[in-house]
Amino acid sequence: MSENDRADRGDHHEDAELFAQLRSLWRDVDPMPAALIDRMIAAVAAEGLSEEYALLTLVEEPLGAVRGDADALTLQFSDGTTSILLHVTRTAGGAHRVDGWVDSISGEIELAQGESVRTTTANDTGRFVFDDVPDGLTLVRLSTMVGDQERTLSTPQFEL
Numbered sequence: 629m630s631e632n633d634r635a636d637r638g639d640h641h642e643d644a645e646l647f648a649q650l651r652s653l654w655r656d657v658d659p660m661p662a663a664l665i666d667r668m669i670a671a672v673a674a675e676g677l678s679e680e681y682a683l684l685t686l687v688e689e690p691l692g693a694v695r696g697d698a699d700a701l702t703l704q705f706s707d708g709t710t711s712i713l714l715h716v717t718r719t720a721g722g723a724h725r726v727d728g729w730v731d732s733i734s735g736e737i738e739l740a741q742g743e744s745v746r747t748t749t750a751n752d753t754g755r756f757v758f759d760d761v762p763d764g765l766t767l768v769r770l771s772t773m774v775g776d777q778e779r780t781l782s783t784p785q786f787e788l
Contacts, residue, residue, distance in 0.1 A: 705783040710734075710772050712781065716788060719760070724788050726758040730770060738769040763788050 701716040715727045726739065730750050737756050739746045741764045750756040769782040 703786060705768070705781070707779070707781050709774050709779065710781050712768060712770065712783065714768065721760070724761040724763070726761055728756045728758075728768070730754045730756070732772045734770045734772045736771065739766060740769065741766050761788060
């Protein structure tokens with residue numbers, strides 16, 4: 629072992645002691661807030677909640693008042709800043725028509741069923757439509773700007 633190796637080992641030992649003293653000094657001068665760890669765990673856990681768990685509300689309405697016995701379903705999804713209202717009706721051909729409204733400016737709107745993804749955009753009033761949607765598990769996804777931050781709202785899957 630050379631003298632340089634011994635000298636480097638001594639420097640590392642002195643550095644470790646110096647860093648330990650600095651840590652001790654900062655713990656005394658600027659201690660970590662007592663609830664910091666719990667707040668950080670909660671912040672990380674809540675980071676993806678709006679994307680994973682959109683609020684699903686089934687809106688009750690009388691069916692058949694105008695269109696006879698047609699199947700109709702109205703769903704509302706919200707993440708607290710953006711809401712999507714979906715009105716689903718069955719077409720004469722047996723598929724579904726999904727009329728939707730979004731309450732904020734959005735980019736592309738996606739309707740996904742398994743591997744199949746269809747896209748559209750909302751008009752100036754927030755309205756969009758997907759025609760000839762087959763039965764199956766479905767979700768709707770859209771991106772919006774909230775301030776200067778882009779957010780994605782993804783609904784839970786629902787059955788058509």
